[in-house]
Amino acid sequence: MADHGLERALLELRAIAVPGRRRPRLQGVSLVLRPGERVALLGPSGAGKSTLLAVANGLIPPSQGSVHWLGEPRGLTPHRLRRQQARIGTLWQDLRLVEELTVQQNLNAGRLAVWGWPRAVLNLLLPLDTEACTAALQRLDLDPQLLGQPVSALSGGQRQRVALARLLRQEALLLLADEPLASLDPRLADGLLDLLLAEAAAPRGLLLSLHRPDLAHRFDRVLGLRDGQLLFDLSPQQLERQQLAALYAGGAGP
Numbered sequence: 387m388a389d390h391g392l393e394r395a396l397l398e399l400r401a402i403a404v405p406g407r408r409r410p411r412l413q414g415v416s417l418v419l420r421p422g423e424r425v426a427l428l429g430p431s432g433a434g435k436s437t438l439l440a441v442a443n444g445l446i447p448p449s450q451g452s453v454h455w456l457g458e459p460r461g462l463t464p465h466r467l468r469r470q471q472a473r474i475g476t477l478w479q480d481l482r483l484v485e486e487l488t489v490q491q492n493l494n495a496g497r498l499a500v501w502g503w504p505r506a507v508l509n510l511l512l513p514l515d516t517e518a519c520t521a522a523l524q525r526l527d528l529d530p531q532l533l534g535q536p537v538s539a540l541s542g543g544q545r546q547r548v549a550l551a552r553l554l555r556q557e558a559l560l561l562l563a564d565e566p567l568a569s570l571d572p573r574l575a576d577g578l579l580d581l582l583l584a585e586a587a588a589p590r591g592l593l594l595s596l597h598r599p600d601l602a603h604r605f606d607r608v609l610g611l612r613d614g615q616l617l618f619d620l621s622p623q624q625l626e627r628q629q630l631a632a633l634y635a636g637g638a639g640p
Contacts, residue, residue, distance in 0.1 A: 394420055396456060396560045396591045397442055403450035404437055404614075411437045412448070412614045419560070422588030426602050427595045429611035430634050435595040436479070438611065439562045442593065443476045456559065472499035475558030477582075479565045479595075481549040483537045489548055490533040493519045496556035522551040525581070543574055550578060554585070561586055563594040567601075579604065599630055 397419040404412040412434050419425055429435050440446040441453060444460065453460045455470045475496065483492050490513050497515070498506045508514065513533070520530040526547040537545060546569065553561065563582060567575040583604060586592030594605075602608045603622040610617040610633045618629055 394457070395454065396421055396423075397593070398454040399438075399441065399451065400454070401451040402438075402441055402448045402453070404434075404441060404446060405449050406614070410614045412441065415451075415611075415614070415616050417609065417616065417619060419591050419593055421559075421591055422586070423607060424583055424586045424592045424605045425594070425607045425609060426605040427593060427609045427611060428599055428602065428630075428633060433611045434614040435611055436564050437614075439476065439564050439593070439595060442560075443474050443562055444471050472556075473558055474560045474562065475553045475556040477549055477553050477561075477563040477566050479568060481545055483545060483549055483552075485538040486536060488513075488534055488536055489523075489540070490514075490516065490519050492537055492548060493522055493533075493552050493555050496552040496554075499556075518555065519551075522554045523548075525554060526551050527577075542569060543571075546570060546574070546578070550581065559590050561590060561592045561594075563592070565595045565597050568597050 395418050397417075399415055399417050402412050402415040403410060415438060427435050427438065437446060441448055444453070447460075456473060458470065460470070484495070487510075491509055494509045494514055498509070501509075505514070516533065519533055523530050523532060528544065528547055528551070532540070532544070532548075537548065540548065546566070550566070561582065566578060566582070570578060579601065582592060582594065596602065602625060605622060607619060608622055608625050609619050610629065612633055617633055618625070620629075
């Protein structure tokens with residue numbers, strides 16, 4: 387991998403290791419993601435994809451190696467860490483919406499790292515930034531009348547799109563997504579992927595864990611992760627069938 391310098395990287399992982407109970411969850415993982423890059427992360431169940439994303443956004447500190455965000459080392463103080471994390475948005479597979487709160491409150495949660503605690507408390511009491519929240523819902527073909535509804539009243543597909551709308555509200559530079567297409571029908575999955583890929587245009591970038599290798603051709607690069615190790619980092623044009631077969635051999639499959 388060519389070294390283009392930290393100043394151009396949205397994310398750099400250097401020789402990352404994360405321990406596990408029976409075997410390492412990650413071992414010796416290094417990668418660089420630059421502005422405008424859309425990177426797919428493939429691998430069987432248990433390969434370490436979710437762990438890699440959690441290291442990237444700061445939820446899991448590595449036992450070895452270093453993480454650089456937007457050209458800076460991981461924040462050593464809480465203030466610096468929050469400032470960095472405000473620029474990194476994550477769409478988790480379990481969505482991590484707050485069921486008892488309204489859609490609008492959940493959408494505004496994407497701004498909490500920027501707002502700080504006084505406005506965060508106010509978000510629990512008043513409907514804030516209604517115009518911006520409405521625009522986020524409309525981008526995902528959701529009725530703005532949902533803003534006042536609790537998340538617990540939504541369907542599965544609506545929840546998925548609300549979680550993505552929250553990511554859009556965050557206005558992050560680095561977008562991380564943990565198998566966001568897994569529970570959607572093909573039409574919704576295609577629309578959601580279209581939106582994520584469009585959002586990742588420079589100066590943003592996207593690292594997306596993908597359970598469908600057939601969609602890898604839509605990305606700029608494809609990473610293959612197995613047993614916590616990075617097996618390949620290739621363009622879709624370089625990726626060959628035997629490499630995919632080796633990636634999923636004996637595993638749960640894509």
